[in-house]
Amino acid sequence: MASSTPQGSRPALPSVRRATEADVRSLAALWALAFPGERSAEERARGLREGGAWGGIENCWVATTGSRLDGAFRTLPLVMHLLGRPVPTLGLAAVAVAPHARRRGLGAHLCRAALRIGRDRGDLLAALYPFRTDFYARLGFALAGELHRYRFPPEALPAFDGVDRVYACDDPLATLPSLYETLLPSSHGLVKRSSKRWEAVLAASPLAFGIHGRGGASPEGTPRGYLLGSLRKLPRGAGREFRVTEFLAADRDSYRAGLGWLSAQRDAWRQVTLDALPGEQLHGLLTHPQLAGTSNARVLWFPSATILRGPMVRILDTGGLLERLQPARGTVLDLEDSEVPENRGRWEVATDGSAGVRRTGEPGPDALHIADASALLAAGRFPGLELPRPGFSPLLGLPDFRLLDDF
Ligand SMILES: CC(C)(COP(=O)(O)OP(=O)(O)OC[C@H]1O[C@@H](n2cnc3c(N)ncnc32)[C@H](O)[C@@H]1OP(=O)(O)O)[C@@H](O)C(=O)NCCC(=O)NCCS
Structure with a gap:
């Protein structure tokens, strides 16, 4: 090479x-x-x-x-x-x-x-986890997505029904990967996983629970959702905490069954740590969404969750990416990119769907920097690709960027 x-x-x-x-x-x-x-x-x-x-x-x-x-x-x-x-x-x-x-x-x-x-x-895209954000922002990367880390006693969650549909997975490798695979076409941010990658995920989160649909197990035994996590002892003999590392559900009913099941474990665990997407609005479900062990932080305002930030993404190949994602016809976009000059210019999506996406000239004075364009893409606000959009039904109706894997 x-x-x-x-x-x-x-x-x-x-x-x-x-x-x-x-x-x-x-x-x-x-x-x-x-x-x-x-x-x-x-x-x-x-x-x-x-x-x-x-x-x-x-x-x-x-x-x-x-x-x-x-x-x-x-x-x-x-x-x-x-x-x-x-x-x-x-x-x-x-x-x-x-x-x-x-x-x-x-x-x-x-x-x-x-x-x-x-x-x-x-x-067409690049993704990474930054040691420091500004270093990669200069190279055109933008932060993508957000998680809200809640810590709460299990009884703070409603006792949703469906608890009996949640079961300990004896052989998670046999069923969870196929569920995950079926969820990919309704996801924004998830990456495809190899079986070796699955083995590593399951080794890092030794507790695995599947969630059956209302009618019970599907003929293939594929669940409708799953919870992965690990248990740890809380300091000073305060009991155990279940830290949820992944919680995916194909439908709202299975999602609620998972939450109801966590609620039902109140006599086993003293605390749950759960990272939720902003769109889940988990605070609305908790009896009192105040972070454990905290007092009011701003007169009468209290800390509720910690915001977690992780991946950064960058558009690598604007033409190829737009061809793949198919923005609205007639979209015109001016881009600046000092690192990958092939991205720089005026991009136009044909109005009749025939000529696809073309770079037609120089960018105008209000051109978007590639990092800003990348941020808009992750947020579902990229010109011509704004959410909601036809042909894409996000998981649980939540369009938030969601990347579970770290690398
Ligand atoms: C993070 C890491 C890769 C950076 O490597 P590096 O070679 O020092 O990076 P650069 O020289 O390109 O940039 C570092 C800084 O030095 C500055 N710099 C570059 N050349 C310079 C020069 N000739 N004189 C003075 N400063 C210089 C850069 O502008 C940058 O400034 P900043 O602090 O404002 O961002 C390195 O510190 C490392 O290996 N850390 C441990 C592993 C790690 O965290 N990796 C990142 C994983 S995401």
């Missing part, structure tokens, strides 16, 4: 090449140092050789000076569902610069190289 370094602009920075078996040891050592407290260098080396939930050495890239490793990153081949449509997505992960090479532009240089690699292989 030829170098992916942008030509000319930063001659002092090393070029980027695909990693090989010979890089495994130094890569594993760099990542163990850059991400302390996660996996050891030995575990990382094994994962790279054998292939883990996100693949192995084949999606790793390095920048070296002589035999010395200066930096690295991974280009995960994700398929994210945006507005229900599958979108090939660059998962930019494990960006790391060796301590000797930091703060001279190499981190940004690696990200630019990754964007180019993603575009060249046909990715």
Whole structure:
């Protein structure tokens, strides 16, 4: 593979090449140092050789000076569902610069190289979890989505019926992946999962409960929803907390059954932690949605949930993405993109549906920056693709951006 370094602009920075078996040891050592407290260098080396939930050495890239490793990153081949449509997505992960090479532009240089690699292989979007938002905002990424973390005693939830339809999954790998797969066309943000990825998800959340539909198990045994989580002891002998890590339901009835089941566990657990989408309006269901252990924060106002922010997304290929998502006919959009110049310009969607999406000229003075356009896309407010839109029925009627996986 030829170098992916942008030509000319930063001659002092090393070029980027695909990693090989010979890089495994130094890569594993760099990542163990850059991400302390996660996996050891030995575990990382094994994962790279054998292939883990996100693949192995084949999606790793390095920048070296002589035999010395200066930096690295991974280009995960994700398929994210945006507005229900599958979108090939660059998962930019494990960006790391060796301590000797930091703060001279190499981190940004690696990200630019990754964007180019993603575009060249046909990715339409890029996604990542930032160590610091402004670093990636300069490269065109925007924060996507939001979760509200509620902590409450189980009895704060209504005792919705359907509790008896929730069951402990003996073999979650046999049924949950197929349910998840059927939900993808009604999701905005979920990524397709391999079976290895499912194994990793279930290993991290050892408790798995399925939710049957009202008529009982479907002929295939596929549930209508599921809850994943783990239990932990609360400090000072205050009982146990059930931390819900995933809660997906195909319909409102199964969603309520899941909540009713959590409510029914009040004599077993003292606390539930649940991350809800803003659109779920969970505060409206709780008897008193005040965060456990807090007092009023602003005279009579009380803390209710913690806002969690996670992924950032970036449009990589405007023309390809618009072709895939099919904005309203006649949409005209001016874009600025200093990192990926192919995105820059005036984009027009044909009025008669014949010529598709075309770049027709220079952007006007009020052009959207690519990061702002990416933010609008995640929020369901991209010009010509505003929600609600025909042909897309979001899960539970909630159009919020929802990405459960981290990478
Ligand atoms: C995060 C990390 C990759 C950044 O790498 P880096 O090579 O230092 O990044 P850059 O040099 O491109 O940018 C860092 C800063 O140095 C500045 N900088 C770049 N060249 C510079 C120069 N010649 N002189 C002074 N400052 C410079 C950049 O403008 C940037 O400024 P900011 O603090 O305002 O954002 C690196 O610190 C690292 O590996 N950390 C541990 C792992 C990690 O957190 N990875 C991120 C995963 S999302």
